């Protein structure tokens with residue numbers, strides 16, 4: 001009964017919502033009225049939600065009804081709505097929801113030299129054309145935003161070439177590969193594309209499969225804005241006011257030509273690679289932008305294009321008075337079309353389109369107009385219609401989560417495609433995939449995954465104190481000091497002192513003490529609601545400071561309770577006393593540990609974070625002014641690495657690379673890549689830190705002097721007093737000479753390891769320094785060397801004194817507790833988390849917010 005009521009509400013909601021968007025929703029209504037009505041979709045269940053807000057805050061079971069839709073066997077997807085069969089409103093949805101367009105920046109998505117997706121959007125290049133079934137577009141790369149004052153005034157973003165494109169540029173060579181090998185490409189149109197005659201209904205709409213019929217290079221003149229009154233600032237600064245006051249076109253024309261395509265900077269323009277695409281008939285959908293009655297573009301005979309004209313020469317470009325028309329040369333033949341006005345074959349420019357196997361195009365032409373005939377369909381190689389398309393443009397259904405046994409792999413947070421309306425949505429909610437347009441929810445309950453199946457099989461199951469507590473990496477120049485102590489029960493406490501103040505405590509328990517964490521991990525995964533036990537409402541939240549205009553979701557799922565979270569993501573906050581049971585239980589566990597350091601610690605904010613395989617938390621710091629100086633966290637499930645690096649800014653040590661590296665995921669099995677020096681006695685501060693709450697970081701001076709006075713020779717590679725595997729990572733090339741090992745007696749008496757800033761070999765990070773790309777300027781300085789180097793991907797090696805900003809990498813395993821103490825860690829450093837698989841982390845903050853209740857750790861369990 002209840003179900004029926006919900007369904008009726010839902011249908012009304014849809015009817016209204018979708019009618020506005022001209023989406024045919026009759027099928028759903030028929031389903032409700034006639035239960036026998038079959039909808040062609042595969043077998044799965046949808047939960048229907050009246051609106052997103054309710055979906056966010058209310059448990060699924062109270063609101064939803066299960067509508068199971070069973071499909072008749074059918075190979076071809078039957079579109080049930082007009083418009084594109086696949087579309088999205090953000091780039092992230094497109095990238096997460098499809099396999100064929102996963103590029104967040106470029107317009108060509110290619111992998112291993114093969115183009116999968118091609119996006120036409122925003123500003124085209126000169127002579128781009130679009131008819132629907134055919135279009136001419138350009139390869140990617142080497143564009144820069146124009147800094148023209150006139151365009152800035154108009155607030156118009158305009159991109160133009162800043163150097164010549166080369167056939168070996170990655171996206172161009174991939175497009176050439178698709179052209180030569182006749183590989184179909186999925187084409188997507190963005191709503192900012194200006195050349196369609198039809199309306200583009202959504203931000204990104206998949207058009208369908210196309211083949212590339214022609215590829216050629218041409219000269220793109222640099223457009224001159226109506227900035228005639230502006231002068232060339234560089235020339236003015238250099239004192240030649242006569243030249244400077246010349247109109248820009250003139251100074252640009254004086255650019256010297258250089259030989260060779262690709263490195264060529266021809267007079268007044270750059271080489272641009274162009275491609276003609278044509279719709280492939282043999283595909284699953286007809287063009288959605290053509291109405292049923294509209295005739296398909298008239299075909300013209302291919303023979304017209306393949307006949308070699310009697311007066312053709314071997315030269316690729318022929319300029320003939322009386323008109324400029326684009327003609328094509330295919331597979332070694334000059335093809336020609338009648339000039340539009342003259343109706344004859346006499347006036348033409350023949351362009352040498354690439355012949356099969358060739359990647360060079362000599363003497364690219366400049367003054368062209370595209371013949372209308374060249375845009376008519378009919379030039380596609382017959383091979384395109386002989387084979388089935390490689391895959392459906394409809395993304396596959398989400399996986400069957402009920403079968404999960406050991407991890408939540410990348411498939412589990414791939415976006416989903418709504419069969420009802422065509423929208424692709426990111427997986428935002430832990431409990432399922434929901435269409436952001438029509439709100440249909442594809443529910444996912446997975447069996448509880450025990451922590452035991454996620455553990456690293458190559459890591460011992462410790463009954464006593466762990467041996468390999470880390471760190472995975474500690475930079476020799478960081479000045480960070482490490483100490484290790486064994487607490488009752490075999491818990492290993494590792495303390496890291498940071499040179500400018502601040503400490504990190506890392507508690508690692510033997511197996512027998514991980515039972516609480518085991519239970520908690522399972523509690524967090526519980527999906528059944530009960531009056532006492534709410535499920536944790538994990539969801540992916542939008543980034544707070546994203547540079548992209550559209551909504552961009554954070555990688556990981558999170559849930560905040562207590563004081564409002566004000567960091568990298570915009571997370572809603574539930575009051576602590578109404579937080580789910582799992583969250584309150586986690587708080588209790590961490591309080592028990594944090595009181596080992598200071599019995600006064602009280603946390604009033606808990607951020608729970610769930611990561612599926614491949615998800616991570618990227619660089620950030622937790623230094624919000626409301627947040628107290630203690631931040632604690634508990635790890636559950638798969639291992640993770642927590643990386644710390646210097647922040648960019650006035651405090652960055654001068655020898656630290658300004659580049660953002662290392663990027664991406666940590667290497668598997670990474671070792672400590674420093675030489676670790678030994679000191680016989682711990683500095684005073686460290687001794688206190690080991691004792692407990694009195695710890696404070698040593699000053700730079702203390703550290704420097706203790707290191708200087710106590711620095712001992714290095715142990716041999718692979719040897720440390722604590723059984724930690726240490727390898728010296730050296731830059732490639734000439735081997736370095738390592739200092740002799742320290743005497744055994746000295747090593748045995750050592751309790752601390754310091755990464756001394758003095759007398760330690762520096763791991764040089766041989767980074768490629770790529771000069772910052774300059775804005776395109778309308779003058780001859782466009783082709784200055786630094787810009788050219790950057791854009792040709794050439795590189796220079798950073799100086800020997802430049803080292804990575806990353807100072808410390810810790811491995812966090814199931815049941816580990818980490819406590820960061822001191823604002824300095826947030827002020828001078830940032831951190832990032834890289835889990836190796838399904839993992840839940842909890843972070844506790846003590847926020848200075850007096851009006852919120854401070855949760856007591858003495859709760860009943």
Ligand SMILES: O=C(O)CCC(=O)C(=O)O
Pocket residue numbers: 607609617621622633634635831832833841842843
């Ligand atoms: O997942 C983790 O343990 C790290 C989380 C974190 O860095 C943070 O919330 O600040």
